[in-house]
């Protein structure tokens with residue numbers, strides 16, 4: 001089994017007024033090929049920050065990220081972009097589709113960057129799979145939030161990434177569409193061996209992944225193996241009771 005992601009003492013600090021604010025504090029973990037993990041924790045605990053650093057979109061204040069064998073700290077921005085295009089799929093919490101491109105063009109871009117000849121056909125197949133065969137020529141502004149989210153997922157899938165990061169991948173979807181998207185994510189994991197890193201407030205989704213990493217105020221509070229850890233049910237139960245009274249954290 002090969003190591004896909006190695007994160008070592010990752011710290012991110014922002015300057016704020018007179019002092020500095022540490023939003024991620026010495027977080028370390030490793031993921032192997034085919035692993036599935038959810039990152040959970042309250043709003044503002046550093047989940048999106050961690051995802052951006054792990055995918056090489058942002059640079060840490062200190063600590064190390066090794067992504068598919070590439071030490072991201074020693075790379076230029078262009079080199080990091082190359083590693084991302086080759087190995088990473090990323091679904092942003094706010095989608096970040098290119099507004100001047102249609103849904104089909106948005107999904108096609110990462111495959112065209114690799115010079116793939118069948119980019120358009122593959123993008124059409126993926127958009128059909130996420131239920132958007134009749135929206136391919138729409139621009140992002142002409143799509144609902146859930147439709148934009150599905151375009152973003154199709155874009156993240158197109159290069160069959162080694163690792164896929166998704167920030168609240170079902171956050172804007174009704175439960176049927178959400179279930180369908182979750183099935184697609186796990187199908188990608190099973191068929192292509194893609195490592196999944198999902199930020200979610202949905203504990204049912206979190207329980208489907210092999211591991212659950214919990215952040216609290218920027219620190220890694222716990223790491224549970226969902227398949228073997230008997231604490232999982234009680235932890236999920238207590239969270240459901242204490243935090244919101246629903247199945248969301």
Ligand SMILES: Nc1ncnc2c1ncn2[C@@H]1O[C@H](COP(=O)(O)OP(=O)(O)OP(=O)(O)O)[C@@H](O)[C@H]1O
Nearest residue numbers: 014021023041042043044045046047048049050093
């Ligand atoms: N550019 C920035 N400058 C200063 N502080 C920032 C910046 N970006 C994020 N933060 C702070 O970092 C903390 C963590 O933010 P982050 O977006 O990672 O949280 P999160 O766990 O993803 O929350 P949510 O569940 O609401 O999406 C927040 O307190 C936020 O205010």
Ligand SMILES: [Mg+2]
Nearest residue numbers: 047048093167
């Ligand atoms: Mg977030």
